[in-house]
Amino acid sequence: MEALKECCANIVVYLHPSKAKKVEASVYRQLSSLLFKFNESLDGVVLTYEPKFSSNLAKILPGIHPYFGVRFEAKLLLFHPKPDMLLEGEVVKVGQQSIHIIVLGFSSAVIADEDIREDFKYKIKHGKEVFVSRSHKKHRIKVGTTLRFSVKNFDEEILHICGSLVPSNTGSIQWLETKAEESQAYSITEKRIGNKRAAELLEPANIVSYRKKLKSENHIKKSRRSKSRDS
């Protein structure tokens, strides 16, 4: 899935003097406050963090409360969806007007009917709402399907994604993968057929005849050479 990136950030956390005895715990606490919120400086939503303290020195700020700045490097995993990126999520609701998806368990996404390609048709089968592809009957989107969709826009405040199923490389991941496997298998078969044709040429009978042909050619050549030598 796109929209996930790892980065290293140089961070300074200013701690209250009362936290001087438990600096690490306080830093972790500060870092955890970044979770599941869009951070403009990092340009993404922090999903995990791993601080690395290279020094036990901190800069004390002068003032009534001498806060001290702890400098460290943190490895962060960020979620940063941008338009046209491909995301994956689980379908939690299907309706005639929209498909609702949850990405990575925390971000909600919705695909409005106008962003669902015309190939998909809304149906109610056995009391359950589904979108079925007109061209590939096995391509279905229902509750529980893992869906690949492209990002239209991202609400950084509530981490809400507006998605689209217009691109052809979007849809049910299961179906897309099956299709990819099939096409891969097809290309392998094609190759095999190609190889088979080549192998057919190498069949013993052909080889003999070919050898004979070669022999005869060689013979001719040889004879030519011999002729020239002779001459």
Add this chain to the structure above:
Amino acid sequence: MGMELHAEQSDYAEMENVEISDTMLFYHVRGALKSAVEGDPDKYKQLVTVMGPDECLVPEKVALMVTCLKALSGSVSCLDIVHHQSLISSILKMSMWNYGTDVMDALMELVISLATFSGQYVDLCLEMLVSNFMPPDSFISLLNQSRGILRKGQVIHHVHKTLIFIAELVPLSPLRLERIITERMPHIFTKEPLILIYVENMLKLESGEIGDRVGRTMLLAIMDRLIDLDVDIAWDDILQEDFTKGIFDMELEDLEGPVDVGQQDGDELRISWMERYFSGNLNAQKLDSLMVLTFEHLNFCKESGRLRQVFDTLLQSFQQTVLTAYKSKFAQFVLFYACSLDPENCGRRFADTLFHKFKTSRYPEWRMSAVAYLASYLARAKFLPISFVAEYLESLLEWCSIYCSNQSGGINPKAHKEFYAAFQAMMYVLCFRMRSVLAVPHIRSRISKHIEDILRHPLSPLMVCLPSIVEEFLRLAKVTRLDVPDNFVSSNLLESELSMAFGGRERLDMFFPFDPCLLMRSDRFIRPNFVYWSMVRSSYDNDEDDDEGTSDEDEIEICTAGKGMNIANDGAARSYDQDLDEFDNEMSKMSITPKVAQWFGGELRTDMQMPSRIRPCPDSL
């Protein structure tokens, strides 16, 4: 299904003749929304009119509203927060309390569609749902009627179902919800039915499907509001003009006259006094009702096996707000009740936390408060095993012994206030539990040794602690034959200058947080697990009689290890009703709770002797 968007009455008849399919309806509404964006607002305005507030909800209007709401649910992708502001505003201002279930269903469907369709609607929809926690003012009078109760149930059901549905589709919505709920929580001056219904909703959320995400915040907010109400009730409010103006009564002599008041009279008097007291204090009534709600919720949590989890939050809230509040009067009984539901776990953890706070807190006032809570809890909690009480008494005494061994100076109430608070706490617990604790020989020997060492130290705690407690402690020590140096001179005073000095400006020397609960409805929950002074005192008084005459074969306070303290009165089993009757008489004894002379005989005694001392309870003699 047919529909006609014109809201005018004249068009209803026409509507019946028009057959439009659902799909056509959606296209019609979408067309209206799109045309508004394109600058043709006629159809859109008709839609806004349908959604607008209407006093007269005729069936046709309701049907039209339901139809439009359903059509809008399918057209949220065409809604624009700027161009359709008036329509969205009208929808979100709708109060479900004014409509039947068909409108509620359609409205909730639309709210779900809106909240899940775009991030910009999430907060608006959650705010709308939270505003539906409370009925409009016009509906308050109906809340006691069957119709109102039915509607309340329907609204709460719909609101919570919708919140859960939104949380399923927008996983981060509970985070926003808890912020909205705490921000919109009614203040203490809000009408009682409104604040009650709001808290009821909060508790429902706590125990509901999204409780694991928002429950903790709900409980913390409720406890904060309880404390707000609690601190708003000053003792001056409780003591009305008739009641000897702000004096903490520990006097028992006043009970002499009317001890023979009948049980039914006692009940009536008690209720009449409570009514009289509460009629002037709306906040006390609100607090009482909220505490009852909380108690019922705790009961429910126990039944569903969630009490330990809930208790964690309560304990955290206690440390943050209740313990640090100045002399909280009632809110702490939430913890007391939770402990009574699970003494093995919650009961122990509460005492552990208090003792830990006493030993480690940075602020002397918090340490003194913590030890006062501990003392009052150990003394009053009927459900605590006596071995448990003895364990804490020993811990307190050990702490005092170590403190003494590190000090060489003499009496200094201000410098050693934690020590005096701890020793007074120990004496207070022993006043209630002395017989049971000393019944175990090895505990008796250990306690006796520690007490002797401490009392012989120059810090002289008996000189500094509250004279009334010291006097009672020494009297009981004599009755139970506990060896203590008898160099204390009875001052016949409730307090002394030295005790006031160690108590400080906050008078923490006179803080006994689990004195009998004065809230009438809450008392019903506390009473069965509460040790009243008369229940303990009567046993010692009998013992004193026995000392004079025969042997002490009639052991009244019986120690049953591991099963709490069994207390009988005069050899006979006390019934709950009897306890209730004596509530009025006994709640002021060995307590700082103001006592009301009118409970007995109805005559105001203006010549009360205050401060007074603890004397044997007349009805137990």
